[in-house]
Amino acid sequence: MIGKESTAGRATKFTFLGLWLVFTVFPLYWITITSLKAPGDIFAFPIAYWPEHFSLENYSGLFGKADFGVYLTNSLIVATVAAAIATVISMLSAYVLARFEFRTKSALLMAALVTQMIPTFIALGPLYLLMTDLKMVDNRLGLILVYIAVCIPFCTVMLRGFFENIPDALEEAAMIDGLSRFGALFRVLLPVMRPGIIAAFIFNFVNCWNELFLSVTLMNSDSNKTVPTALNGFISSFNIDWGSMSAAAVLTILPTMILFAFASRHIVQGLTAGAVKG
Amino acid sequence: MPTASETTSTTQTAKTASTGASGNGGARPVRKVSPGRRKPEFTARRGFLITLFMAPAAIFVAVFTYYPMIAGSQMAFRHWNLTDLTDTSWVGLQNFRDVFADPAWGTVLSNTAIWVFGSIVPQLVIGFALALWLRRRFRFRGLYQALIFFPWAISGFLIGILFRWMFNSEFGVVNDLLQKVGLIDEPVAWLADPKTAMFAVVVANIWYGVTFFTIMILAALQSIPEELYEASALDGAGKARTLFQITIPYIRVTLALTVLLRVIWIFNFPDLIFGMTGGGPNNETHIVTTWMIKITQQGDYGRASALGLIVVATLLVFAVFFLLATREKREVKP
Numbered sequence: 370m371i372g373k374e375s376t377a378g379r380a381t382k383f384t385f386l387g388l389w390l391v392f393t394v395f396p397l398y399w400i401t402i403t404s405l406k407a408p409g410d411i412f413a414f415p416i417a418y419w420p421e422h423f424s425l426e427n428y429s430g431l432f433g434k435a436d437f438g439v440y441l442t443n444s445l446i447v448a449t450v451a452a453a454i455a456t457v458i459s460m461l462s463a464y465v466l467a468r469f470e471f472r473t474k475s476a477l478l479m480a481a482l483v484t485q486m487i488p489t490f491i492a493l494g495p496l497y498l499l500m501t502d503l504k505m506v507d508n509r510l511g512l513i514l515v516y517i518a519v520c521i522p523f524c525t526v527m528l529r530g531f532f533e534n535i536p537d538a539l540e541e542a543a544m545i546d547g548l549s550r551f552g553a554l555f556r557v558l559l560p561v562m563r564p565g566i567i568a569a570f571i572f573n574f575v576n577c578w579n580e581l582f583l584s585v586t587l588m589n590s591d592s593n594k595t596v597p598t599a600l601n602g603f604i605s606s607f608n609i610d611w612g613s614m615s616a617a618a619v620l621t622i623l624p625t626m627i628l629f630a631f632a633s634r635h636i637v638q639g640l641t642a643g644a645v646k647g
Numbered sequence: 648m649p650t651a652s653e654t655t656s657t658t659q660t661a662k663t664a665s666t667g668a669s670g671n672g673g674a675r676p677v678r679k680v681s682p683g684r685r686k687p688e689f690t691a692r693r694g695f696l697i698t699l700f701m702a703p704a705a706i707f708v709a710v711f712t713y714y715p716m717i718a719g720s721q722m723a724f725r726h727w728n729l730t731d732l733t734d735t736s737w738v739g740l741q742n743f744r745d746v747f748a749d750p751a752w753g754t755v756l757s758n759t760a761i762w763v764f765g766s767i768v769p770q771l772v773i774g775f776a777l778a779l780w781l782r783r784r785f786r787f788r789g790l791y792q793a794l795i796f797f798p799w800a801i802s803g804f805l806i807g808i809l810f811r812w813m814f815n816s817e818f819g820v821v822n823d824l825l826q827k828v829g830l831i832d833e834p835v836a837w838l839a840d841p842k843t844a845m846f847a848v849v850v851a852n853i854w855y856g857v858t859f860f861t862i863m864i865l866a867a868l869q870s871i872p873e874e875l876y877e878a879s880a881l882d883g884a885g886k887a888r889t890l891f892q893i894t895i896p897y898i899r900v901t902l903a904l905t906v907l908l909r910v911i912w913i914f915n916f917p918d919l920i921f922g923m924t925g926g927g928p929n930n931e932t933h934i935v936t937t938w939m940i941k942i943t944q945q946g947d948y949g950r951a952s953a954l955g956l957i958v959v960a961t962l963l964v965f966a967v968f969f970l971l972a973t974r975e976k977r978e979v980k981p
Contacts, residue, residue, distance in 0.1 A: 382780050386780055393795050393854070399813060414818075458707065462700060462701050465700040471693075484712050485912065485915070488917075488955045490940055491716055492712065492715035495715040496715040518707040518711030519711075521707055604808065604922070618808060621802075622801050628800070636862065
């Protein structure tokens with residue numbers, strides 16, 4: 370491919386790749402190991418890199434003392450529904466932005482970029498009042514609506530790049546064959562777009578799953594809390610219970626990590642197609 | 648309309664080929680929309696379709712993002728404090744003056760600069776290097792890629808907690824490892840000293856953000872035609888020359904957009920610091936956006952909103968200049 374690799378070059382390359390891998394994976398290893406230690410062993414000295422006894426006590430505590438299962442379910446529902454709807458809505462706007470020229474287009478793209486600059490905290494107060502008026506405070510549907518809005522701008526830009534990489538001729542042919550524009554979009558274009566759509570959905574899901582400040586503000590009753598809100602609750606107490614915290618962290622990280630592991634190829638394709646054309 | 652896309656792709660290929668032949672890199676071909684794309688005869692229908700398809704996205708973003716932001720902005724010009732809600736009168740620029748007069752403001756500003764530049768430069772360099780190395784196939788590359796992408800799946804807040812635990816002065820693994828390697832003699836209280844605390848949060852952010860650069864650059868690299876490298880090899884160009892004269896110019900648009908987006912995101916990313924130090928010790932690791940959280944929590948919504956407007960304005964000015972700067976180069980190049 371790109372010129373020849375010398376042995377020294379290869380050695381340097383794999384050394385760096387190896388070091389980076391260690392640096393990347395170690396924190397994840399460490400939090401997992403911590404979560405599997407018995408609560409007393411967590412603060413034992415010398416630090417055990419491979420504990421003598423494994424214990425699930427931290428995990429059972431999470432489901433016994435706190436309703437961590439409820440939080441996980443809430444997060445799962447909110448993130449899945451919001452990500453799915455946001456992906457569909459973004460697909461429509463991305464399609465228009467990729468395929469048509471119109472006067473307000475650059476203004477719309479700029480408006481999408483500006484959303485990324487708005488600190489959540491400037492909008493929190495009015496958003497809370499708005500949701501109160503809509504009777505959607507402490508309501509999963511309310512959080513879903515807000516998350517859809519959070520996901521749309523970046524998702525639209527990402528999918529737009531994907532649409533642009535697909536030749537117009539594909540739809541043209543379908544329309545000449547007698548399909549309507551909608552028919553061409555849904556029956557011909559979407560199947561080709563699948564990697565981009567999967568990437569967009571995963572990205573949205575991860576965004577919603579990880580969101581903290583909006584959910585802390587909008588969800589206050591215990592039965593409606595999402596996982597990040599619960600974690601925030603652990604930390605605001607004066608002494609952090611590191612055992613429960615690390616177990617909760619592992620449970621929080623696991624779902625998104627599994628998604629990433631299965632779809633990393635789609636993510637590379639999807640994210641990049643979108644941003645290359647930004 | 649079928650011809651439109653064909654012409655676009657032919658011009659792109661032609662342009663690419665010519666830059667390849669001249670061997671001086673050149674701008675990445677910019678997609679041009681040919682006038683043939685427009686269909687004036689269907690204007691009304693087109694307009695309807697555009698409106699119909701844009702409406703859901705526009706409504707959601709307008710109602711749940713722009714409306715609260717604009718409504719929140721007016722608080723920046725009012726006395727709006729939870730401790731005294733009887734008086735929400737218009738105070739003009741007083742909140743802004745209070746922000747700038749705050750003795751901590753200097754620290755907050757310099758921390759923000761350290762946070763943004765200290766994070767983005769290493770992220771870009773390491774991300775670029777990883778992308779270059781990952782371009783070539785090797786055994787387990789897929790697995791490697793999947794593993795180094797993991798940080799991106801984790802929330803900033805949780806990353807803060809993770810690193811807070813590792814940098815813990817008594818039971819933290821960082822001290823233990825550094826002592827084992829012999830880099831330090833006794834445990835360092837990383838998060839208790841403002842200097843090392845700022846360093847620690849930046850390390851955590853680098854850990855998180857390299858992935859995004861790797862993904863973006865990797866995919867951009869895959870769009871560079873192989874012939875360019877063959878031509879440059881024939882010309883006898885060395886590695887550095889190939890990198891600076893072919894690779895970087897070719898992916899410049901992606902690089903610029905990625906840097907722009909990341910600067911905006913990092914600047915406006917309180918989550919990690921919020922989880923890791925909460926702005927401590929003694930307020931010394933606050934950046935503008937965590938400072939805003941603190942002031943909100945104290946109940947001074949007016950001043951917090953003023954800070955929010957400062958953030959938006961700063962980023963807006965930065966984005967406009969950045970876009971102009973990169974655009975200008977694009978036009979000068981051919």
